[in-house]
Amino acid sequence: MSIFEYNGSALVAMVGKNCFAIGSDRRLGVQLQTIATDFQRISKIHDKLFIGLSGLGTDAQTLYQRLVFRHKLYQLREERDMKPETFASLVSAILYEKRFGPYFCQPVIAGLGDEDKPFICTMDSIGAKELAKDFVVAGTASESLYGACESMFRPDMEPEELFETLSQALLSSVDRDCLSGWGGHVYLVTPTEVKERILKGRMD
Amino acid sequence: MGDSQYSFSLTTFSPSGKLVQIEHALTAVGSGQTSLGIKAANGVVIATEKKLPSILVDESSVQKMQTLTPNIGVVYSGMGPDFRVLVRKSRKQAEQYHRLYKEPIPVTQLVRETAAVMQEFTQSGGVRPFGVSLLVAGFDDKGPQLYQVDPSGSYFSWKASAMGKNVSNAKTFLEKRYTDDMELDDAVHTAILTLKEGFEGQISSKNIEIGIIGADKKFRVLSPAEIDDYLAEVE
Numbered sequence A: 001m002s003i004f005e006y007n008g009s010a011l012v013a014m015v016g017k018n019c020f021a022i023g024s025d026r027r028l029g030v031q032l033q034t035i036a037t038d039f040q041r042i043s044k045i046h047d048k049l050f051i052g053l054s055g056l057g058t059d060a061q062t063l064y065q066r067l068v069f070r071h072k073l074y075q076l077r078e079e080r081d082m083k084p085e086t087f088a089s090l091v092s093a094i095l096y097e098k099r100f101g102p103y104f105c106q107p108v109i110a111g112l113g114d115e116d117k118p119f120i121c122t123m124d125s126i127g128a129k130e131l132a133k134d135f136v137v138a139g140t141a142s143e144s145l146y147g148a149c150e151s152m153f154r155p156d157m158e159p160e161e162l163f164e165t166l167s168q169a170l171l172s173s174v175d176r177d178c179l180s181g182w183g184g185h186v187y188l189v190t191p192t193e194v195k196e197r198i199l200k201g202r203m204d
Numbered sequence B: 001m002g003d004s005q006y007s008f009s010l011t012t013f014s015p016s017g018k019l020v021q022i023e024h025a026l027t028a029v030g031s032g033q034t035s036l037g038i039k040a041a042n043g044v045v046i047a048t049e050k051k052l053p054s055i056l057v058d059e060s061s062v063q064k065m066q067t068l069t070p071n072i073g074v075v076y077s078g079m080g081p082d083f084r085v086l087v088r089k090s091r092k093q094a095e096q097y098h099r100l101y102k103e104p105i106p107v108t109q110l111v112r113e114t115a116a117v118m119q120e121f122t123q124s125g126g127v128r129p130f131g132v133s134l135l136v137a138g139f140d141d142k143g144p145q146l147y148q149v150d151p152s153g154s155y156f157s158w159k160a161s162a163m164g165k166n167v168s169n170a171k172t173f174l175e176k177r178y179t180d181d182m183e184l185d186d187a188v189h190t191a192i193l194t195l196k197e198g199f200e201g202q203i204s205s206k207n208i209e210i211g212i213i214g215a216d217k218k219f220r221v222l223s224p225a226e227i228d229d230y231l232a233e234v235e
Helices: A057-078 A084-097 A142-152 A159-174 B002-006 B020-030 B080-101 B107-120 B167-177 B184-197 B224-234
Strands: A010-015 A020-025 A028-030 A033-036 A042-046 A049-055 A105-112 A118-123 A129-132 A135-139 A184-189 A194-199 B035-040 B043-049 B066-069 B072-078 B132-140 B143-149 B155-157 B160-163 B208-213 B219-221
Touching: A010 A049, A010 A105, A010 A118, A010 A142, A010 A159, A020 A042, A020 A049, A020 A105, A020 A118, A020 A159, A042 A057, A042 A184, A049 A057, A049 A084, A049 A135, A057 A084, A057 A105, A057 B107, A084 A105, A084 A118, A084 A129, A084 B080, A105 A135, A118 A135, A129 A135, A135 A142, A142 A159, A159 A184, A159 A194, B020 B072, B020 B132, B035 B072, B035 B132, B035 B143, B035 B167, B035 B184, B043 B072, B043 B132, B043 B143, B043 B184, B066 B080, B066 B219, B072 B080, B072 B208, B072 B219, B080 B107, B080 B132, B107 B132, B107 B143, B107 B155, B132 B160, B132 B208, B132 B219, B143 B160, B160 B167, B167 B184, B184 B208, B184 B224, B208 B224
Parallel strands: none
Antiparallel strands: A010 A020, A010 A135, A020 A184, A028 A033, A042 A049, A049 A105, A105 A118, A118 A129, A184 A194, B035 B043, B035 B160, B043 B208, B066 B072, B072 B132, B132 B143, B143 B155, B208 B219
């Protein structure tokens, strides 16, 4: 049993037209036992930057706290928010610091960069960045998610359509994975607003 | 002078509230060769005298102006060896920033970190302050910027500034000549005229150094041929 499959997780982010959506499942388990159905995997760094952390729950929480710490200091020193590309480089550097005793997490980063251009990326647990123009996935349900996204994704979707597509991809993929599920949590981000929605899926 | 009793230890304040070593460091700067900087609307120019101790010195091997990052340059007044140490440290800090964020370091951040290094040397045991004041010229997302950093570690942003031997004359001259909407070329001419004011001997491309950074965000030191062109325009 891999440490990455201890808690179970599913994460996906997609790029739309001047917007992005990032979604996760809500289950926290201890191997086969479900102990929470409202676990927060996606967190806001600033209004136009979100990070989801899949993998071991404790590492996801601690890593998030460290990243918020770094970002707050950056904001104070540089008097501006971090760009998503910069933040991704920072996460990669922080993960690689622990190369021989890593955080058991796979981050999914999504944000709006200069001129509100959507940016998504994922990386492995030691910081190997993977940029994508369409979608990125992570977690125990990642194989199903790859398949679902590949078939459902189209470029330049409007926000509402993007939300629908991402939600369908997420819910259908976690149904094929016993370690993730119990609903979904999706953030839809446009240059003007952030919409947070809870999805109702199969509660098993 | 009651202060002289307290000038032996760097880390001790004198009764008048001064750190005498820093005052002495500023004196060392004040007796160094003149350097100045001017911030134009579309760039920054920094310039310095390059008086060599003898005609036998190979002047092409001496470079007082240094690049810290492709878009930030620096010049000094004071002790050359101290300057080289600071340049080394600043370059390393700039590269560390880039390694972490994969972004070029903003000018204010680099200036702040360099100033922090200079301040450390005013509060540690067994060291002395740096005997240099720096003029840092850079161009980043916030536009052209010019900063002066003193041996105490304090830094200021300037529209135009001078340091070294001829500082008061040079500053008066700059105050009269400076305009907010100056173009980079005008700023270079003004810089040359300001240097000329207090220059002992004949000014030429071999005994001054000029560095510019424009909207292309690339700092470069002008070649002697380019300086000759500007000198000809000024005559």
